[in-house]
Amino acid sequence: MPELPEVQTITSDLNKYLKNAVIKSVEIEKGYKLFELAPKRLKLFKFSLGKVKAQPNNEFFIKKVLDQRIVSVSRIAKNISFELANDFHILIHLAMTGQLLLRKPEHPKDKFQRVVITFNKNGCYHLRFCDMRMFGKMVLISKKDLSKFMEKYGYDALNVDLTPEIFLKALKSKRTAVKNALLDQKKISGIGNIYATDALFLSGIHPEVSTKSLDLKKAEILLNNIRLVLNEGIKNRGSTLNDKMYVDVFGKPGNHQNYFRVYGKKTCAVCKNSVQFKKINGRGTYFCLICQPFA
DNA sequence: ATGTTTGTTCCGAT
């Protein structure tokens, strides 16, 4: 579920609460394998790490993280990275339905709980990795491999080094509908379906307009609106849809769903005309034909 | 029963 604002909310809370905490135990739900589910899933892991080989098994993971101190928690695109005091990072991607919950050990078992890491800092805490659909991943990666892993991502949408010129060039390197380019993490990272939809609406750009038709002025407007909705999303602690799958580390839903511009809407808040809904590249897309003319 | 879902990768067509 999470896009950049949701991952950022989780990451900054975890950094606040787990920085310098020490991992005292790791429990993996019976049948849940960090890297070795079905053969197909193993393949998925390998590819998702690029040329980097995933570590072979749960035991290796546990051995390497036990008694390690968390140096810091940070966000890489939509991944959460736990820097350990040794040579490794724990990398977590929540995909569609992943959750990270900070719990007291006595708190009742959470639904779809897959991995429980116990930390020792100001008492004893659980970090529970829950994932209903199991598209998420949790892997151990060496510092050297992490830099290789990061190469597969384009500029983070909130990176101040990303200028309108670079942004435009990145979009144009893909000859496709502008919305598809925005969702391509290799070009620009962090943007997901909801925030892309709202940013295009604010920019008056039809989602199916070709990247070829963009000019620097439009790119600058779009980039500013992307940052506007992402920063708003962070301020509002993320978006929680009706399925309630996104919650923060305390189990609380976000508020940004109350501030969507066009996503999930029936009528346009600006011109009152009916909002269009269309699947673009398999992703539900909302737009207003009056405010976002296809031209 | 069918269609829907915040993400990413695989695979076939071009």
Added chain:
DNA sequence: CATCGGAACAAACA
């Protein structure tokens, strides 16, 4: 060979 779009991954809900 590079690139794009659709399918697949899996589970719950309406």
